[in-house]
Amino acid sequence: MNINIADNIALVSLPSFASKMTQVIRQRDMVTSAGQVAGQLQLKSGNIVEQPAKSLSGGNQQKVVLAKWLLSKPSVFVMDEPTRGIDVGAKYEIYSIIDQLAASGSGVLFISSELEELMGMCDRILVMSRGEIFGHFTREEFDQEAILRAAFREHGNGSNGA
Amino acid sequence: MSTIDERLTPTVSLAPATPVETAPRRAARPVLGFLQRVLLSDYFILYLTIIFFVVASASFPTLSAPGNISNQLSNMWPLLAVAVGQTFVLILGGIDLSQTSIMAITSVVGALFITQTLDAPTFDKSPLWGTLISDKGGILAGNPNAVLIGVIVMLLLGTLIGLWNGFAITRFKMAPFMVTLVSMIFFSALALWLTASRNVSGLPEDFLLLGKGDIVSVYFGPKLTPEIARRDILPLITYPFMIAVGLAVAGQFILSRTVFGRQMFSIGTNRRASEVSGVPGSRVIMLVYAFSGFCAAVSAILYSARLEIGRPSLGDGLLMDIVGAAVIGGTSLFGGKGSIKGTFFGVAFFVLLLNILNAMKLSPFVIDATKGIVILIAALLDITRTRLINREARS
Numbered sequence: 001m002n003i004n005i006a007d008n009i010a011l012v013s014l015p016s017f018a019s020k021m022t023q024v025i026r027q028r029d030m031v032t033s034a035g036q037v038a039g040q041l042q043l044k045s046g047n048i049v050e051q052p053a054k055s056l057s058g059g060n061q062q063k064v065v066l067a068k069w070l071l072s073k074p075s076v077f078v079m080d081e082p083t084r085g086i087d088v089g090a091k092y093e094i095y096s097i098i099d100q101l102a103a104s105g106s107g108v109l110f111i112s113s114e115l116e117e118l119m120g121m122c123d124r125i126l127v128m129s130r131g132e133i134f135g136h137f138t139r140e141e142f143d144q145e146a147i148l149r150a151a152f153r154e155h156g157n158g159s160n161g162a
Numbered sequence: 163m164s165t166i167d168e169r170l171t172p173t174v175s176l177a178p179a180t181p182v183e184t185a186p187r188r189a190a191r192p193v194l195g196f197l198q199r200v201l202l203s204d205y206f207i208l209y210l211t212i213i214f215f216v217v218a219s220a221s222f223p224t225l226s227a228p229g230n231i232s233n234q235l236s237n238m239w240p241l242l243a244v245a246v247g248q249t250f251v252l253i254l255g256g257i258d259l260s261q262t263s264i265m266a267i268t269s270v271v272g273a274l275f276i277t278q279t280l281d282a283p284t285f286d287k288s289p290l291w292g293t294l295i296s297d298k299g300g301i302l303a304g305n306p307n308a309v310l311i312g313v314i315v316m317l318l319l320g321t322l323i324g325l326w327n328g329f330a331i332t333r334f335k336m337a338p339f340m341v342t343l344v345s346m347i348f349f350s351a352l353a354l355w356l357t358a359s360r361n362v363s364g365l366p367e368d369f370l371l372l373g374k375g376d377i378v379s380v381y382f383g384p385k386l387t388p389e390i391a392r393r394d395i396l397p398l399i400t401y402p403f404m405i406a407v408g409l410a411v412a413g414q415f416i417l418s419r420t421v422f423g424r425q426m427f428s429i430g431t432n433r434r435a436s437e438v439s440g441v442p443g444s445r446v447i448m449l450v451y452a453f454s455g456f457c458a459a460v461s462a463i464l465y466s467a468r469l470e471i472g473r474p475s476l477g478d479g480l481l482m483d484i485v486g487a488a489v490i491g492g493t494s495l496f497g498g499k500g501s502i503k504g505t506f507f508g509v510a511f512f513v514l515l516l517n518i519l520n521a522m523k524l525s526p527f528v529i530d531a532t533k534g535i536v537i538l539i540a541a542l543l544d545i546t547r548t549r550l551i552n553r554e555a556r557s
Binding site for chain 1 (some may be wrong): 232419420422424425427428431436439440441498499552
């Protein structure tokens with residue numbers, strides 16, 4: 001990603017920053033909005049119009065990805081391993097962002113292979129094994145052993161563990 | 163487990179992000195820093211062209227003669243028109259080798275439509291003889307709107323061939339190099355076949371105006387007689403100038419200001435990531451190749467009108483000039499980087515280079531070899547510049 005941070009963040013919602021007829025981008029609007037989202041996510045960067053996204057750390061690059069979609073205001077997020085390969089501090093910040101999203105009414109489908117993170121973040125956990133849902137746990141039923149059992153297809157776990 | 167529970171009640175501190183130093187670190191030695199700034203400047207090639215011109219004028223006075231300058235400027239416009247299209251394709255990370263043969267085929271087809279006379283003994287070998295063309299000229303000969311229709315046909319043909327390139331690249335997922343190489347061979351052969359390898363002359367006067375009609379002309383020198391000989395009047399602003407510069411300005415605008423332009427850069431940098439982010443990759447790519455074909459057709463119109471013929475070998479040997487001008491102007495062959503402004507400077511540089519080499523009376527082989535070396539240096543320079551920019555971004 002040699003492209004600068006602002007353009008990167010705005011990429012998904014570009015058409016919303018352009019006039020319908022001429023497709024000309026309102027640059028100032030775009031940078032302001034990108035800056036707002038970057039601030040909201042506490043993106044640690046220099047000038048977002050000049051700095052290329054690839055010069056950011058892994059965690060901050062991940063935040064740029066989040067910022068892209070935040071800007072387009074979706075009601076459902078599907079996050080596949082959002083914390084993979086980033087440091088502990090950045091992980092914590094991503095968790096906070098996800099919590100904020102959920103609190104503001106968005107649905108979040110959080111996909112992860114790290115059990116602790118799922119147990120910390122989720123309201124419900126569905127266990128997938130060999131292409132089908134094999135376990136279903138609500139918050140009160142969270143239990144590391146039971147979830148792992150479901151993942152390895154051992155019967156009799158979870159509320160309706162198949 | 164306590165650490166996990168803490169996450170459930172997020173204590174988000176809304177402290178402002180710590181500002182990061184943005185000013186690039188200046189090199190320790192001031193001379194190096196200055197050189198680096200010049201090298202990284204958008205106007206690097208412009209500076210180089212001017213220096214080159216001044217130095218070379220000292221040894222070859224003909225270079226700065228008004229007649230030569232006017233002539234060289236008129237050499238620039240058709241090349242600029244076609245290079246604008248190539249720049250678009252290069253920004254996508256592709257390449258359009260077929261531009262030269264699009265120029266040949268559009269030149270020939272357009273000319274065959276509008277020509278007013280055709281010589282039977284030379285053209286009766288053409289497959290179109292007796293149907294679309296005859297000894298009375300093309301099918302549009304005598305039609306009052308012949309030139310308008312002819313130009314539209316040429317532009318449409320160029321655009322359609324470009325669109326076909328884009329379609330083959332996106333739909334069949336073929337390499338741009340391969341698709342456009344095949345188009346190049348196919349359409350240049352077709353152009354030769356349609357005309358039985360002959361140049362098509364007898365184009366209407368209105369069409370020729372597109373190649374040389376001048377709007378502002380200048381006359382240098384004393385006014386000795388009331389009538390100034392035509393060859394002493396130097397056209398400065400001509401129709402080709404207006405057309406090519408218009409196209410370039412439109413191109414620059416699309417690149418820098420529109421959604422389409424941003425999407426092009428994004429695809430050129432990383433197509434997969436762009437498509438995941440909702441950029442309609444295939445559509446953008448097809449349109450860009452169509453635009454490239456359109457630019458080639460515009461260039462073909464300018465060249466044909468200037469040469470006063472439809473020429474089946476019109477773009478021969480021009481490909482290196484087109485790609486070279488774009489690359490010298492800072493457009494990266496790896497995609498994601500480039501500008502029409504740079505290509506404009508690149509075209510000026512290339513035309514000047516050719517002018518100087520010709521003034522030195524070198525053989526065509528030496529000239530071609532020199533052009534190749536210059537493009538190689540430009541490509542190396544591009545890599546050096548990218549490395550320097552990345553180093554600045556990291557520091």
